[in-house]
Amino acid sequence: MCETHDHQHFESAGKYPAFEECVTFHGHSCPGLATGYRAALAAMQALSVARPYDEELVTVAETNACGVDAIQLVTGCTAGKGNLIIHDYGKHVFTFYAREKNRAVRILIKNRDVQGREEMDALRKKVFSGIATEPEQKRFYELMAEATEALLTIPQDDMLTVTEVAFNPPEKARIFTTVICPDCGEPVADAKMQTVNGKAVCATCARKN
Structure with a gap:
């Protein structure tokens, strides 16, 4: 928790970082980053909140995958501030708590299927084991780009389930001696x-x- 009582917001509600900013922060563009970006936007819009200065918003992530970086940038929930909590259950599920509104939403990524996923998954094994040919590497990254674009444009209801849940946020971060x-x-x-x-x-x- 930061030693401040200044509750100014970095962004007004409805104005959030572009996906390209998340790519710069994360280091590369990928489908996982896109799903986190869509989840973050859906949560901010459902709760009608702006990117907070301190701990006005809290995220509990059930994965430690790429999407968490997009959530950090869009929501302002970070490990350093203590308002990003990760329980790595291997599930693309994120719960967002808006302290000032006493509201919370749970975002489930219910659909990450895109055209070419089966081929992309098969090529991924070769690429990351270092045995992929140059054409296979090129094809893999083409499929990655196509999948990322698809996940950024798919209708929200086809991709996410947004559920309002009981407001029971984690305790605020402590300042230790x-x-x-x-x-x-x-x-x-x-x-x-x-x-x-x-x-x-x-x-x-x-x-x-």
């Missing part, structure tokens, strides 16, 4: 210390004991 680990001498958040043989040490030193 820094203490010194007596074993390694390194600074550590006090709440992260662990007691081993009656002595409080950092998690790294605790694993060594």
Whole structure:
């Protein structure tokens, strides 16, 4: 949680970063990034919120895949601010909590099927194992681009399920006091210390004991 009481918003409701900005942030364009982008936009629009300055909006992601980067950029929910929480269940599901409105929505990516997916999945194995030929690599990235564009343009109802859920957000991020680990001498958040043989040490030193 940031030490600030300034609740100014970076963006007005209805104005959000373009997908190209997400690509720059993430490092490449891909179908996963596109699904996260669509989920983020759907949530912001359903909740009628702007990109927040602090923790006015909280995201709980059930995957740690590429789409999470688009969600960070669009929603302003980040690990550093403590308003992005990841439970990696391997599911493309995201729940968004708008604290100032006492509302929450759950976004399920119900359909990621696009033309050429079967061929793309087969080529992916070759490309990432390093055995793909140059034409196979070219074809794979062509299919990736086509799939990404399709996911950016498919009607929302065909791709996502948006459900209003009970407002039960995670606790706000805490500001911890820094203490010194007596074993390694390194600074550590006090709440992260662990007691081993009656002595409080950092998690790294605790694993060594």
